[in-house]
């Protein structure tokens with residue numbers, strides 16, 4: 001049985017005092033959540049202060065990126081060990097904004113993923129096609145390439161801690177959401193690719209989140225799909241009033257997922 005994981009990707013938002021406030025509100029409003037995993041991913045600068053607030057609660061902490069080298073002359077980069085030392089246990093890797101604006105490739109995703117696993121961080125690997133690619137009928141091919149590139153040289157054991165997030169680029173921050181069926185089709189496809197590479201047991205246990213304009217109004221339909229195991233939330237995660245309802249919807253669907 002796969003329990004839901006609802007993650008908030010804070011992106012480039014929240015200074016430390018705002019971050020503390022938001023983390024505290026999320027913590028206070030989720031004390032009755034028992035079966036849904038809750039994750040917040042603030043900017044690097046706020047990891048420690050948010051950890052002070054959420055540690056010991058049901059809210060887990062993650063970073064939004066990680067560099068593959070452990071140490072050295074790499075000005076401004078952040079290693080997996082540094083992230084781990086803040087109290088974080090997750091890291092988002094290969095978000096489409098990293099791919100689009102910062103030259104992220106399947107190869108660098110793979111390197112970051114290896115470094116994260118080695119440090120004991122649980123990686124959330126983001127994949128997704130652009131509108132152009134979808135309209136050209138290439139969505140499935142693009143996802144297949146991203147999946148095989150990201151998981152190159154990984155073992156069955158490595159895959160235990162991995163989460164995948166399917167985020168169609170055209171649905172991120174646009175207010176457009178993939179229909180539940182469009183999302184489910186890609187999620188099923190991803191699970192199939194994982195089964196080919198790592199076997200049926202790994203595929204069955206793998207949690208695949210959907211991301212792209214998830215909000216209270218569309219969460220139920222999306223999370224009701226059999227292969228959608230959670231959400232990676234951007235815009236709606238920046239306020240407890242809009243983030244917590246998504247967690248509550250996941251919690252209400254736990255028995256039937």
Ligand code: PGA
Pocket residue numbers: 009167171172173174175211212213214232233234235236
């Ligand atoms: P959005 O962002 O919910 O604002 O579309 C999702 C994401 O980029 O992870």
